[in-house]
Amino acid sequence: QVQLVESGGGVVQPGGSLRLSCAVSGFTFSTYGMHWVRQAPGKGLEWVSFIRYDGSDQYYADSVKGRFTISRDNFKNTLYLQMNSLRPEDTAMYYCVRNWNYGDSWGQGTLVTVSS
Amino acid sequence: EIVLTQSPGTLSLSPGESATLSCRASQSISSSYLAWYQQKPGQAPRLLIYGASSRATGIPHRFSGGGSGTDFTLTISRLEPEDFAVYYCQQYGSSSWTFGQGTKVEIK
Numbered sequence: 001q002v003q004l005v006e007s008g009g010g011v012v013q014p015g016g017s018l019r020l021s022c023a024v025s026g027f028t029f030s031t032y033g034m035h036w037v038r039q040a041p042g043k044g045l046e047w048v049s050f051i052r053y054d055g056s057d058q059y060y061a062d063s064v065k066g067r068f069t070i071s072r073d074n075f076k077n078t079l080y081l082q083m084n085s086l087r088p089e090d091t092a093m094y095y096c097v098r099n100w101n102y103g104d105s106w107g108q109g110t111l112v113t114v115s116s
Numbered sequence: 117e118i119v120l121t122q123s124p125g126t127l128s129l130s131p132g133e134s135a136t137l138s139c140r141a142s143q144s145i146s147s148s149y150l151a152w153y154q155q156k157p158g159q160a161p162r163l164l165i166y167g168a169s170s171r172a173t174g175i176p177h178r179f180s181g182g183g184s185g186t187d188f189t190l191t192i193s194r195l196e197p198e199d200f201a202v203y204y205c206q207q208y209g210s211s212s213w214t215f216g217q218g219t220k221v222e223i224k
Contacts, residue, residue, distance in 0.1 A: 035213065037213070044204065044215060044216075044217050044218045045153075045155075045161065045204055045206075045215040045218075046215070047212055047213035047214065047215065050211055050212060050213075057211070059210075059211040059212055061212070095160055095161075100208070100211075101148070101149055101151075101166075101208040102149075102151035102163060102166040102167075102206065102208065103151070103153070103161070103163055103206075104163050104166070104172065105163075106160040106161055106162070106163075107160065108159075108160055109160055
């Protein structure tokens with residue numbers, strides 16, 4: 001069955017960096033566009049970034065542009081999110097999500113806390 | 117950027133009643149790119165409806181979606197105890213997503 005498993009979250013100081021990973025299985029990863037979506041504690045869903053199936057193009061929310069980088073390794077069936085210059089407002093659960101137009105499969109999320 | 121506004125913010129209903137949730141877009145969007153999700157506490161969102169009216173795999177028939185242009189609805193007929201949750205609409209455009217702020221369906 002389709003599985004998406006995020007990892008790499010944790011507590012980091014403002015200005016710090018983290019790299020999130022999303023290991024997938026149960027489907028042909030190299031044929032799907034992938035997104036990162038986040039949810040601050042007690043808040044709604046916020047789209048973060050999208051990468052095309054082949055990694056040829058990447059897109060970002062204005063709130064993370066220039067600080068976050070999405071990438072993928074289609075041989076390792078893994079999606080990444082490199083997060084630099086982290087701010088307290090980046091504190092959230094981060095989900096990886098399959099598919100380009102609607103999210104038909106979601107991981108369980110990894111929690112990122114930015115605090116001094 | 118297209119803004120999605122959901123109403124009401126909270127819906128208080130009893131099991132067995134029907135729920136109608138609204139999602140209004142700031143400009144017309146293609147029905148193909150409108151989806152609905154359910155999220156329960158401590159869980160990831162789950163896709164319910166895509167293409168405005170198509171049920172995702174395994175979603176019960178009591179969930180139905182409709183609408184076009186700027187006005188979309190999610191209807192839950194005969195609420196079951198497991199349906200009390202938060203519901204989000206989402207649209208796709210220009211390789212990005214936007215979400216509504218959510219509607220909480222709570223037990224009255």
